[in-house]
Amino acid sequence: MIQLARAPRLVATDLDGTIVRSDETVSPRTMSALKRLAASGVILVGASGRGPRLLDLCRNDIPAADFLVLGQGAFVYECRYDDTVVQLADRSVDGAVLHEALRLVEAEVGPVRALAEPADPDRNITGDPMPDWPWPAVVLEAAPREVAFSGPMVKGYFVSDHHTGPELLVAAQDVLDPDLVTVTESGVGMLEVCPVGVTKAAGIQVVLDKFGIDWSDVLVFGDATNDLSMFNAAGHAVAMPNGHPWVQAAASEIAPAGNNDDGVAQYLEELLELL
Incomplete structure (x- = not known):
């Protein structure tokens, strides 16, 4: 059973090693869970170290995302329903x-x-x-x-x-x-x-400011040390069982399965029953 104390207003998830499997695909089950989450009214953010030249690949991996935070937080994009993308932040x-x-x-x-x-x-x-x-x-x-x-x-x-x-x-x-x-x-x-100052947490902060959301209302998923900034800031952080020990130590709890076995989807499916 998940240990989340209250429903989040925003969910941010890492991509590689978290929702993207070892074969570089995202499963239909994970795609479905993310789509259902976004449809429930929770803001969905994909947060990745991938640079902006991989924007299209990121959109393919998490098409339900309302926002993408790329380049470790340097670039923030709003993904609109008419399939347009608006850049909200750009750091170099x-x-x-x-x-x-x-x-x-x-x-x-x-x-x-x-x-x-x-x-x-x-x-x-x-x-x-x-x-x-x-x-x-x-x-x-x-x-x-x-x-x-x-x-x-x-x-x-x-x-x-x-x-x-x-x-x-x-x-x-x-x-x-x-x-x-x-x-x-x-x-x-x-x-x-x-x-300087570029982290995933800093990129997500751009989205939080847009909606007046506090970090206490944020749920994050991740596996690598570049996820630590958002783990340390979020109200609840879920580490992948395949994640780095530093990340697991900073987590509120561990996902029920790894990225190859729909760990994020399993967690979200249980969360969606509570929304």
């Missing part, structure tokens, strides 16, 4: 800031492979070769770092052959100025260096 960081962050991280942990995601969607994500890039739909382009890290950026991606994503995160937090950048990782082995 100068490439030179990311390049300096890269220098400091490498001084701390040794060589890493690095990519820069430009704010201009007509520019490819560029930088070092990245053989294990997890998003095949996104085109990468090899380029010298001084070229890659130039102009406004969504974020930088740093990968080490000798350190996990969480290990890189801890090291980066020790050497990077939080007044210049925000660092996180999303469970795929990459450190992500974002504009």
